[in-house]
Amino acid sequence: MRRLGDLEAEIMDCLWKWGRPATVRDVVDDINTRRPAAYTTVMTVATILFKKGWLTREKQGLAWLYMPVRSREAYSAGLMEDALGVSEDRPAALAHFVEQMSQDEVAALRKALRAAGQRPAP
Structure with a gap:
């Protein structure tokens, strides 16, 4: 994107x-x-x-x-996905990203991960 x-x-x-x-x-x-x-x-x-x-x-x-057509949040998610896509080591890129997050953002990420884990598999 x-x-x-x-x-x-x-x-x-x-x-x-x-x-x-x-x-x-x-x-x-x-x-x-x-x-x-x-x-x-x-x-x-x-x-x-x-x-x-x-x-x-x-x-x-x-x-x-x-x-x-898309929400601001969907646009932001697309940019984040593209940024991860240029890394050869996605887990390391994610770790660096998370290190920069505030406590509120980490809490929001945890909540999103829990919600994603509760969705049925495609």
Whole structure:
């Protein structure tokens, strides 16, 4: 999974944060509270995200309503999987990763591992 570019990440962040379908105008207005962004640029990048399979869209009047296909958490998990994939020693990479975690993160990892162990095998 390729890491999102800066504007791609800003667009996805808006949509993940809102948890609802949104127009390009909604996204542009939000980004413009932090920095200038051209409507046409955001529209182009949203279309690219749609073509890459990151967004779905449906027509509402003259505008498209965009929605993320994956959650922010699924995106993060994909990045972590890719990072592990470049290691020749996955257990060692995982050990180094876990050493960097806070106690709360370790507790969350333990909980996730317990939940994964309770799922039926595929």
